[in-house]
Amino acid sequence: MQHLSQSPTEPAFVQDPYPLYARARAMGPLVWWEEYGMPAAFDHATVDALLRDRRFGREVPPEQAEAPPAHLAAFHAVEAHSMLELEPPRHTRLRGLVLRAFTSRRIAAMAPEIEALCHALIDRFPDGPFDLLPAYAQQVPVIVIARLLGVPDSMADQLLSWSNAMVAMYQARRDRLIEDTAARAAAEFAAFLRDYVEERRARPADDLITHLIAAEEEGEKLSTDELIATCILLLNAGHEATVHTLGNGVKTLLEERTDPAALVPERIEGTVEEILRFDPPLHLFTRYAYEPVELAGHRFERGAQVALMLAAANRDPAVWHSPERFDPARPPRANLAFGAGLHFCVGAPLARLELRIALGLLFDRCPGLRLAERPHYADLYHFHGLERLMVSRR
Numbered sequence: 001m002q003h004l005s006q007s008p009t010e011p012a013f014v015q016d017p018y019p020l021y022a023r024a025r026a027m028g029p030l031v032w033w034e035e036y037g038m039p040a041a042f043d044h045a046t047v048d049a050l051l052r053d054r055r056f057g058r059e060v061p062p063e064q065a066e067a068p069p070a071h072l073a074a075f076h077a078v079e080a081h082s083m084l085e086l087e088p089p090r091h092t093r094l095r096g097l098v099l100r101a102f103t104s105r106r107i108a109a110m111a112p113e114i115e116a117l118c119h120a121l122i123d124r125f126p127d128g129p130f131d132l133l134p135a136y137a138q139q140v141p142v143i144v145i146a147r148l149l150g151v152p153d154s155m156a157d158q159l160l161s162w163s164n165a166m167v168a169m170y171q172a173r174r175d176r177l178i179e180d181t182a183a184r185a186a187a188e189f190a191a192f193l194r195d196y197v198e199e200r201r202a203r204p205a206d207d208l209i210t211h212l213i214a215a216e217e218e219g220e221k222l223s224t225d226e227l228i229a230t231c232i233l234l235l236n237a238g239h240e241a242t243v244h245t246l247g248n249g250v251k252t253l254l255e256e257r258t259d260p261a262a263l264v265p266e267r268i269e270g271t272v273e274e275i276l277r278f279d280p281p282l283h284l285f286t287r288y289a290y291e292p293v294e295l296a297g298h299r300f301e302r303g304a305q306v307a308l309m310l311a312a313a314n315r316d317p318a319v320w321h322s323p324e325r326f327d328p329a330r331p332p333r334a335n336l337a338f339g340a341g342l343h344f345c346v347g348a349p350l351a352r353l354e355l356r357i358a359l360g361l362l363f364d365r366c367p368g369l370r371l372a373e374r375p376h377y378a379d380l381y382h383f384h385g386l387e388r389l390m391v392s393r394r
């Protein structure tokens with residue numbers, strides 16, 4: 001296996017990681033990434049196969065699990081019940097309950113509400129240059145997921161702040177301040193939801209929290225801690241990635257001077273898939289081996305980790321013709337922006353619906369939209385999202 005060295009916080013890499021991905025992909029199915037201390041897969045076939053391989057998973061093998069340091073107890077109390085950090089049988093049970101409450105009918109029924117929300121936000125755009133992230137890209141996903149769960153819109157800013165603090169734990173540049181802030185956010189978020197669940201228990205409504213409470217009350221199915229962790233996961237996962245897909249998508253569409261015809265209702269689906277393929281917001285996920293596995297001449301022992309490079313797989317020339325080119329008219333092929341296998345994104349149908357509506361309406365209502373300054377990615381790797389997106393309506 002060849003080795004590569006690349007700091008995940010080096011500014012040039014954060015701004016454009018794709019040249020490194022292309023070089024690494026050419027080095028073979030597995031490349032040892034010095035800074036992460038583990039092999040990484042960059043091509044589509046290997047990443048896809050590993051995501052689906054049941055000999056690998058996200059849950060820390062029990063013999064490797066360590067008690068979290070005291071200052072992170074509140075954060076880990078939530079993580080310990082998050083389906084994203086679990087494997088079957090607990091994962092199957094939690095995911096099944098969420099899917100039961102999160103039906104395609106329920107999601108499709110959100111469309112008129114998402115449209116109205118986008119219109120209202122666009123109505124408030126100023127005349128001069130403004131940052132599209134707080135004015136639009138953050139608002140749409142956070143308000144939509146809050147409403148689905150049944151949390152009032154007025155909580156949106158607070159949810160954003162808790163979520164940003166917690167999600168910061170997954171970046172390469174994590175430090176003690178980030179850890180303390182995340183633990184405080186987790187404790188406050190869980191306390192808020194504990195009260196909120198009690199309120200909903202007393203006054204049920206037609207929302208996801210009420211449906212999950214029903215699952216809890218049916219007996220052994222969902223504990224209160226699991227219910228809280230699931231709500232936090234849905235609120236966090238439910239907007240962070242969508243915010244950055246919207247931001248990265250608008251940046252690409254404007255930089256590439258994309259023909260507005262690509263955003264009409266008949267073509268928006270293909271354009272959204274190309275945005276997700278071309279510049280997705282989540283670049284790296286890891287898996288643990290649960291048994292000895294031989295792969296591409298490398299032997300994984302139980303407990304060894306591997307990095308799966310979703311955004312690199314999405315630009316594999318073995319799957320896409322001229323993958324470095326943004327082409328909304330490409331014939332659709334499943335890309336890996338939402339992952340694959342057991343942990344495939346639960347929110348993919350909702351995210352796609354939000355992206356289609358939010359991008360379609362934005363360009364329809366603001367045909368003169370242009371970049372007011374060169375966009376700059378935030379130092380958040382392995383997330384890939386903009387620091388701000390200054391635009392002007394005309």
Ligand code: HEM
Nearest residue numbers: 083084237238241242245285337338339343345346347351
């Ligand atoms: C464009 C937006 C989004 C992207 C790119 C995205 C991407 C992903 C990816 C790659 C995974 C799998 C991680 C892994 O395999 O290790 C995942 C899982 C997940 N996502 Fe999303 N996501 C998006 C939006 C959403 C939304 C809107 C929701 C909620 C409503 C959501 C909820 C979840 C949950 C709960 C999981 C965990 C699933 C499991 O462990 O079985 N995501 N997402």
